Amino acid sequence: MTDENDSTNKTDPSGGADWTRREMLAVLAGTASAALAGTAHAAEPSSAHKQEPPADPTRTPGTGPSARGERSPFETTERIAAYGVISGTPLHQLHGTLTPADLHFERHHAGIPNIDPSKHEFMIHGLVERPIKLSMSDLLRFPAVSRIAFLECSGNLRIDAGPETTPQFLCGLTSQSEWTGVALSTLLREVGLRPNAKWLLAEGSDAAVLSRSIPIEKAMDDAIIAYAQNGEALRPGQGYPLRLFLPGWEGNTNVKWLRRIEVSDRPFMTREETSKYSEPIKGGHIRSFSFTMDARSVITTPTYPEHIERGWHDIRGIAWSGRGRIAKVEVSVDGGRRWENARLLGPVLPKAHTRFSLPWRWGGGTAELSSRATDETGYVQPTRRALIDARGVGSIPYHLNPIVSWLVETDGRMLYKAEPWG
Amino acid sequence: MTRGIAPQRLQSLTISVLSCVVGMVLGCAPATNQNLESNNNADPTAQPAGHFAIGRTPTPREITAWNIDIMPDGEGLPTGSGTVAEGRELYLAQCKNCHGLEGRGGPFDRLAGRLPEDAFPFDQDPLAKHTIGNYWPFSTTIFDYTRRAMPMDRPGSLEDNEVYALTAYLLFLNDFVGEEARIDRETLPTIVMPSRDRFIRDDRRGGPEIR
The missing domain is CATH 2.60.40.650 (Immunoglobulin-like)
Structure with missing residues (x-):
């Protein structure tokens, strides 16, 4: 066990660096085991394909269709999980620009919650004319929007990487999907913003109850309350059943397992946007609310x-x-x-x-x-x-x-x- | 559309009225209006007229149950209080294994540590440790985060008085209050953190400049 490695090892965006921490997290939050279970499932080929391929596939009848497709057993690409709180996309093994949903990078702050979508509710309140609480089926009734965009963790560079480093290990905390949901602007018009509405708090229903302040301009511009990713429901690691998606903005602001938005006249100064996700810069300053991901x-x-x-x-x-x-x-x-x-x-x-x-x-x-x-x-x-x-x-x-x-x-x-x- | 016309739709009043007429024939479906309006360059996801009126109004109790955030000025802080001594006892039982004795030396975040004259080495020293005392801008965030997310194996299990007590102990470890201090909704927001004025808004703007 190393001494106080959180702030020391800043190359780890999760804030920790050794197996002791990883094991502790696995015990405390179940995140490592959850990530491993997910990987095992993704890598499990159907039994029909486990057999040795014939020398000439044109002389052997093939297998029939199935309820759910699997990758070829020859394709073994996987995420790399680390510290129990992140897993990186295998950028060097993918083509095109869309990331398969089961290879989308993950960053969790207190593990992946287990949420029944039929019981999940999403509330908007604060400086609004009409507070609202919506079920998942309610959300599906609003006009849908879809957008292809990247999502990147803002702590996405291993600055101490050695020569034997893949792109996945170096900067695999970026992925891309088609995100589908309701434009947040639609919902904010629905509840009616008061004239002094300037910021909102987005809050998750994970064990961290993770929360970030978002300027109202972004919310009204291109923010999506997303329930789908690449044509299907969000993966649990991506916020199932509901997440905030903010195109171009640092991953942490894209709050997963979203349950609440509170509209306010000022930012909330949560732990995630002050002690974390801020940058000390020259001149004795700490740059905060640095949302946009540079090119x-x-x-x-x-x-x-x-x-x-x-x-x-x-x-x-x-x-x-x-x-x-x-x-x-x-x-x-x-x-x-x-x-x-x-x-x-x-x-x-x-x-x-x-x-x-x-x-x-x-x-x-x-x-x-x-x-x-x-x-x-x-x-x-x-x-x-x-x-x-x-x-x-x-x-x-x-x-x-x-x-x-x-x-x-x-x-x-x-x-x-x-x-x-x- | 039975609930009136929202302010942001007033400029489309004529279109909305037209849509209403057609909408009545087609059963007043918002989607129908939306399709008609898209021909007039309106936002296709905007409300056709008035509101979709989907969902329900949360009860005051439902709002209160989820409205747990604490503002830097203390807005949202509950009643109750806690002392440094009570906080130390709780810390030793529930926090020490992760954060170390007296907020140092544990495997997780270091919590304690002011620097002489509240110096700021962080832009030049990648190894300098961020702590509550030398980096956090607001004391209220200690209460907010501890209550919502700690301890990691039993998040949300602490009573408000216990959160006040732990907050008091962490403030004591960072030399903001004395050992006899009691912290409550009145006293907590009055504690000014040395890094508060170091926080600036993002000054990157795109374009050729690297910032």
Whole structure:
């Protein structure tokens, strides 16, 4: 057991770092066991597919349809769970931009609650004309909205990662889904905002009763009270049966297991938005309510743990910005001396993971692959040096979006370019 | 639409009236009105006229039961009180294993620790420990968070007097109150935390500047 590791190990967005903590959490909150159970279920192939494949599949009748599909037993991609409170999306093993719901990253603050949707209620009160309490079936009667957008934890960079690091381990706390629900603006018009309504509190019904203050402008702009993800009900780890979804904003504000919104004339200053999810910056300040996720990109292949062979490869990755669309992604294969525009694979949606691609021929020498995103506001993904210069080396672990690089060894081995923070 | 026209729909009054007429023929379904209005560039998710009138009005008791948040000025604080001595006893029984003796040295968050002259090393020192005394901006948040989420294995189990007592003990450990202190709804909001004025709103705005 290490001494006081919560604030010490700031590379861990959960605030803890060792097996002692993980075991303790598992006992206290049941989160680790819940996460493991979920993984086991996802990886369990149907019995019909456990058999050794025939040498020639055209000479053996196949299996019939089933009530629920499973992945091929050859596909073993999984989330990596850590500390009992997070699990990361295998970015380097996925294609396109939509994250399968069972591989969406997780961050829980007191475990995943077990909620019966027929008993779940959602209340809006405070500075409103007509407080309201809605059942899940009530919510389904309102006009629906759908939107494809990313969701990212704001503590999504392992600053102490070593060379043998995958994109999943480095920054797997970002995922993308089609979210469906009711526009929060619809519900706020329904209850009628008082003229002094400026902020609202979103509160979950998990054991942390997690709560965050949200400005009314965001609530009326593009906030969704979401009940569905990629066409089906939310997964329990994503807030089943109801969550707040705020396109482009740090994951923690997207309150899961949502049960209450209180409208107020000022922010509530909860623990999550003061002692956590705030950034000490130069000048003796603490930046708070830093909601928007700045533009970022990461190459997802080729990366560690791949070994590549000589010849053509497609350098692929994802780029995203909480402020709008990705305008450009540049790729360098020589450590940032020269940059070339990558191709953006459509659709290029605002506040959404955007896939990029650049064919590249490896001739056998050392190389350093990097990507750099620019969004439609003109923001260019910074180097880690630029981030540290702007904020201070102690401004961790939130909102770190530096350019990251992958090294190609002469034998084709891929490694993460590990650099000290500061 | 039987409950009148909401202020935000007044600009669409003409459309709403038209929709009502058609709506009556079709059974006054909001979705019908919504479809008609979408041809006029109205927000298709907006109320057709008045309100959807879905759901129910929560009772005052239902609102009170869930309305547990505490504001920095003390709004929401319940009656009751607790002392440092009572808090120490509760802390040793229910908090020490995670947060360490006297708020230090446990496997979870360090809770205690002011810095000399309330210094601020955090932007330059990644290893500096954030504590209640050197980082939290409001004393009321201690009460709010402890009551809603602690202790981790029995969240929500503490009585209000117990939460006041633990808050008093944590304030004592951070040198904000003396050992004889009793904390209640009047005294808690008066304690000013040294980091309060360090908190600024997000100043990142997009564009070329890195902040």
